[in-house]
Amino acid sequence: MKKRVLAAIAASLLAAGNMAHAEELTIAFADNLSSLDPQLNNFAGDRSAGLFFFDMLVNNYHNKLLPGLATEWKNTGPTTWEFKLRQGVKWSDGTPFTTEDVIYSIERIRKVPGSVAPFTGYVRTIKSVTEKEPGTLVFETTIPNPGLPLNLASVHLVQKKSTENATSDDFNSGKALIGTGPYKLVSYTPGAGFKVEANPTYWGEKPLWDKVSYRYVANAATRSTALLSGDVDVIDKVSVADLKKLEGDDKVKVYAYNGLRVFLLQPSFNPQPNKFITDNSGKPLDKNPLLDLKVRQALSLAINRDAIADRILQGSVTVADQWMPKDSIGYNPNIKPIAFDAQKAKELLKEAGYPDGFNLTIHVPTDRYPMAPETVQAVAQFWSRIGVKTQVSVVPWAVYSSAARKNEYAMSVIAWGNGTGEGSYAMVNILATVNPDKGLGASNWGHYSSQKLDDYLKQATEEFDDAKREKIMQDAAQSVSDEVGVIPMFHYKNIWAARKGLVVKPLSSDRTVPVMVTKE
Structure with missing residues (x-):
């Protein structure tokens, strides 16, 4: 009996010791x-x-x-x-x-x-x-x-x-959340985040962090404050407004990497009248002016991308002339940077039959992409200067994503992650003619439809030679650029910050997960 009691005490002390040395991590995330x-x-x-x-x-x-x-x-x-x-x-x-x-x-x-x-x-x-x-x-x-x-x-x-x-709900409660991954769910509160513990049956290398608290903190400034106060260990999508403050604090370290995510404007190709496109008196137009290539070219030329990147995004992005960033698979080096030319934009509008412009509303989610509302406000100012009097409607993501998917907006925005690291990913999802039965155009919210693009996608899908396949994707990029199927703005840099003693290295694209975080 005495031996059993001593064994129980020893086991209890060992368990307490293991708990005391458990590695815990708290991450504040933006998405x-x-x-x-x-x-x-x-x-x-x-x-x-x-x-x-x-x-x-x-x-x-x-x-x-x-x-x-x-x-x-x-x-x-x-x-x-x-x-x-x-x-x-x-x-x-x-x-x-x-x-x-x-x-x-x-x-x-x-x-x-x-x-x-x-x-x-x-x-x-x-x-x-x-x-x-x-x-x-x-x-x-x-x-x-x-x-x-x-x-x-x-x-x-x-x-x-x-x-x-x-x-x-079954996944959110944990009932259906049975996985083979490194962690098991402890608790989840929608809109707040979740807590996990290491999965003892995991087939791979044991996670460094035994317990992780994954907190949703929408406001970038609040995430930075939480890191500086020691309330969290890591934050993602660091605000450009907080960069200097974080870089100058010896308690934290900033990790910035060039990213794949591209910020795009998606004009609607719906031929039907749209309440978000009107004439200067506020009456709906019989024809959607965005169907005219010259109008789309004018809107693209009217934007000073360098000014937006420098003054609003403060160097946390790289200006984009296509959906893939430089040196990635499918990037076309022959596509020239999009010039800022307001005078040429006005001339194109006149040639298209809109010498006095028209009214347009851009929709943008308030709680999704870093500095998206601020970016769109700047775009609206540039467009208003050429006669396209532009209003900005900022809506919650849940509302925005549903309406955008139905092509209800005249102009929507998307920050596409290019998560596979090559050009065909966007071709399938945001550029291909919308066809749910074929799994095409799932995030093509403007319903851009181009036979050229669709043909290039078919060719790229079937081509086994890597060099030939990349050439096809580059040709597709040129085609979309010529047609102004989307209006590219910039590529985000991926910026994390962590408390001193931790190192953050990207796993893939801009995902934020515990395996990215190690100790110095």
Whole structure:
């Protein structure tokens, strides 16, 4: 009896010691979450959250594909791929990860209810997924697709047993949040964030941080204050207004990296009258002036991008003339910088039949993209100077994303993450002619439609030669530039800040997750 008591005391002291040495991390993040369902919406915040709990078959770290839940893959025919699954992987409830879960995950993406930014573009070429033998899957595609492994690097895999018939609330409560990732959910409060603890059944390297508090803090200044006061350890999307203050404080360190996310204006190509485009007396126009190439060219030329980058974004962005940044896959070096030429813009408006301009409203989310309302206010001033009298409507993201997806706005904005690191990702999602059945144009809120772009996308999808494929994407970039299908503004830099003693290195794109944070 005495030995059992002593053993119990020793075990209790050991547990207390382990708790005392538990590594804890608190992150304040900027992108609100729509759900903890990793397949519901292709939003930046949701994508970061998904990496806590779920894995992909393939990992994409800075354009390098690495094994995930698949250890190897190969192209076995023009339209077939074979994937070998990692053995011994368990879900966080202790049950085995199986081929059945993968097959179910791919099919579920096509029909997740309530999605406003679906992941269907990643699985659009998949015709079927079948088990060849235990642990081996065969993917058959509708067309040759050399980019399939890259596509699958954006597809979180869910457990069939817990996810069938599950709602978003079931994920948020933890009931359906059964993953193979490094963490398990402790609690989640929508609009506030969540707490997690290390997943003891995780197949990979044990996380450095045993417990993580992931707090949603929408206001950039509040995030900076929380870091300086020691309330949090890491913040993302550092405000340009706080940069000098943070860089001058010896208690913290700023980590800035050139990013892939592009800020775009999306003109509406809807031929129907729009209440957000009127003549100078406020009456709706019979024809949408944005359908005229000269009008779109005028609006693009009227913007002084350098002034916006320097004075509003204060050097935290790089000016964009296309959707991919310099030195990325698909960037076209032959596209010239977009000149600021207000006089030429006025001439183009006159040639298009609008010598006195018209009225236009831009819509922008208030709680989504850093400095987006301020940027759009500046754009409105530039457009008003050439006769396009522009108002700005700032609305909450939940309202904005729903209306923008329906092409209700005359001019919308999107900050597209280019998360795969190459040009075809945007071609599929924000530039292709909208076709939900084919998984195309999911975030093409202006409903831009170009046969040239669609043809380039088909060619790029089927081309196995990397050099030829990139040339196709570069040609597509030139085509969109010529047609002013979107109006590029700038590429964000990714800026994090952390308390002294911590190091932040990007994992992929602008995701914010604990594995990025290490100790000096």
